[in-house]
Amino acid sequence: MNIILVIGTDPAEWVVQANDLDAVAAQLSQATGALILPVISPLAGQLVLSAGAAGTVALNAPSGVGWNPSDCRRPQGPQILYIPTLTGATRSRHGFALPPGTDLDALTQDIVMGMNDGTTLNVPLAPQEGDASLVLQGAGLAYAVVCPPAK
Numbered sequence: 001m002n003i004i005l006v007i008g009t010d011p012a013e014w015v016v017q018a019n020d021l022d023a024v025a026a027q028l029s030q031a032t033g034a035l036i037l038p039v040i041s042p043l044a045g046q047l048v049l050s051a052g053a054a055g056t057v058a059l060n061a062p063s064g065v066g067w068n069p070s071d072c073r074r075p076q077g078p079q080i081l082y083i084p085t086l087t088g089a090t091r092s093r094h095g096f097a098l099p100p101g102t103d104l105d106a107l108t109q110d111i112v113m114g115m116n117d118g119t120t121l122n123v124p125l126a127p128q129e130g131d132a133s134l135v136l137q138g139a140g141l142a143y144a145v146v147c148p149p150a151k
Contacts, residue, residue, distance in 0.1 A: 006058040008142045012088035015041040034115040042089045045147030050115040054142035080147040097126035108146045114138025
């Protein structure tokens with residue numbers, strides 16, 4: 001079974017691989033720190049969630065009738081870091097490209113620590129036309145999704 005999460009004001013419907021909606025709801029309501037949830041759509045990766053910073057998290061089980069998540073991920077693509085937006089993840093704007101070789105497990109743990117400690121993170125981004133980075137304020141970050149390269 002999968003569970004659909006809608007977090008804060010971001011319209012993206014995140015599909016979490018989990019068997020028990022009530023267990024996930026309990027985990028969220030009892031969380032004292034950031035949680036890591038595996039997601040399969042609209043992007044596939046690890047969703048790092050700060051329930052306190054999110055404000056609201058809506059959970060739904062798919063209806064089961066004609067439900068098929070659409071993956072906005074490109075057929076081939078780089079490692080991605082998605083942070084909440086007003087439009088959600090789309091085919092043309094699906095997050096920030098990370099440099100090849102980025103340690104995604106370490107980045108995930110850095111985001112967890114930033115959320116838990118309220119620290120600021122500087123995340124290097126894949127160069128477009130020069131160096132780039134993304135500064136994340138852990139205390140105010142509702143969630144982030146760390147995605148491996150699309151295959």
